[in-house]
Amino acid sequence: MRQDWTYTRLRRFLAPIFASLAEPKTDIIDLAGVALGKSKLACLLMRESAIREGVFRRLVASIMAEGFFVADLNGNIGLSAEYSKSINMAHLPVWLVTRSADLLLDLVNDYRALQPQGKGLWEMHLGRALGYPECCIARYSKAAARSDGVVEYWHDIRKENETTPQILLGFGVCRAGCPRAVRPILDRLDVAAELGLLNHERASRWLNWVAPKADMRSQWFTPIRYDLSDLIPIRIPVSWGDIATQNHTANGNRRVND
Ligand SMILES: [Zn+2]
Numbered sequence: 001m002r003q004d005w006t007y008t009r010l011r012r013f014l015a016p017i018f019a020s021l022a023e024p025k026t027d028i029i030d031l032a033g034v035a036l037g038k039s040k041l042a043c044l045l046m047r048e049s050a051i052r053e054g055v056f057r058r059l060v061a062s063i064m065a066e067g068f069f070v071a072d073l074n075g076n077i078g079l080s081a082e083y084s085k086s087i088n089m090a091h092l093p094v095w096l097v098t099r100s101a102d103l104l105l106d107l108v109n110d111y112r113a114l115q116p117q118g119k120g121l122w123e124m125h126l127g128r129a130l131g132y133p134e135c136c137i138a139r140y141s142k143a144a145a146r147s148d149g150v151v152e153y154w155h156d157i158r159k160e161n162e163t164t165p166q167i168l169l170g171f172g173v174c175r176a177g178c179p180r181a182v183r184p185i186l187d188r189l190d191v192a193a194e195l196g197l198l199n200h201e202r203a204s205r206w207l208n209w210v211a212p213k214a215d216m217r218s219q220w221f222t223p224i225r226y227d228l229s230d231l232i233p234i235r236i237p238v239s240w241g242d243i244a245t246q247n248h249t250a251n252g253n254r255r256v257n258d
Contacts, residue, residue, distance in 0.1 A: 010035055013066050020050040020059060022093065026170040030130075033191045034068065034097055041103065041129055046093040063097060070097045073115075075108040103129075120145040127171075131187075133180035136173050165205040177210055 013035055014028060021027055022045045030042035049055055051072070060077060063070045071077050073094050098104050107129060114122040120141030127137030143153035157172035164176045169188040173181040185206075192198040 006036075009066075013062070016062055017044075017059060020047050020055065021045065022047050026168070029169055029188050029191050029195070029197070031097060032195055033188070034099065035066070036191065036194065037099075038187065038191055039131065040098060040100065041107075041131075042097045043126060043130060044095045044097060046095055048093055050095075051093050068097055068099055069101045069104045070095055071104055071108055072096075073108065073111045075112075118145060130171075131184055132171055133174070133178065133184065135175075136171065136178060136181050139174040140172065165202065165209045167202060167206045179210075182210055 010032065014032060017031065018025065018028055027042065027044045030039065031044060033039035034042045050059065056072075056076070060070050064077075069077075073096070096104055096107055107126070110125055111122055114125055120143075123141040123144040124137055127140060128134075140150075140153060143149035146152075153172065157168065160166060160176060161168055166173065166176060167185055167189070169185060169192065171184075173185075189198060189203055193203075
């Protein structure tokens with residue numbers, strides 16, 4: 001179990017933000033990836049309460065204190081006196097977190113330019129910035145262009161995850177076993193493992209299943225090295241099956257991955 005300074009700091013950084021993430025909170029893996037320097041951008045879906053000015057400013061301050069840049073899609077960084085006015089506009093509780101101020105500014109400007117054009121253009125652009133494969137983004141952006149399309153999309157993804165050993169870590173694949181999705185999924189599994197959030201049984205089932213279908217490098221099969229399950233008090237699932245089970249737990253306690 002690693003208890004070094006990096007992980008103590010990571011825990012302190014993630015804990016307050018975790019509480020403000022919308023379910024199923026798998027975005028914590030993208031955020032940890034940015035904090036660990038394993039990815040350049042995280043897109044966080046926040047709870048509605050996180051757009052309240054006081055909460056927003058507090059969380060933005062704690063993210064910026066760690067040396068990261070954050071903004072909502074309107075370009076608010078928590079310091080603008082205009083914030084309370086702009087939250088009355090059409091406001092999505094989506095935050096972008098990155099190490100690069102330039103990347104953040106570019107994305108906010110891109111959102112302003114692309115969103116009014118519809119047809120999933122912004123989703124396609126954001127998907128590329130997040131490093132998802134083109135084929136998988138195309139499926140999502142096609143759905144996003146339809147009213148209720150995103151709801152149907154996640155419904156379909158969930159159904160597919162029930163019938164195949166797919167792993168869902170905040171993004172859906174275009175088809176079962178998409179070979180171009182293997183790498184981004186493995187990167188996320190790596191972060192999940194470091195956080196102690198990995199469902200080992202499901203991850204190894206998926207690895208065994210995709211191995212014959214993709215060009216797998218043997219190092220990806222090295223056993224998980226760390227157990228950091230005490231890093232965050234609540235474990236998150238990596239599959240829809242677990243999410244569904246947890247959401248229906250009557251006493252509200254989250255089941256530990258088994
Ligand atoms: Zn794909």
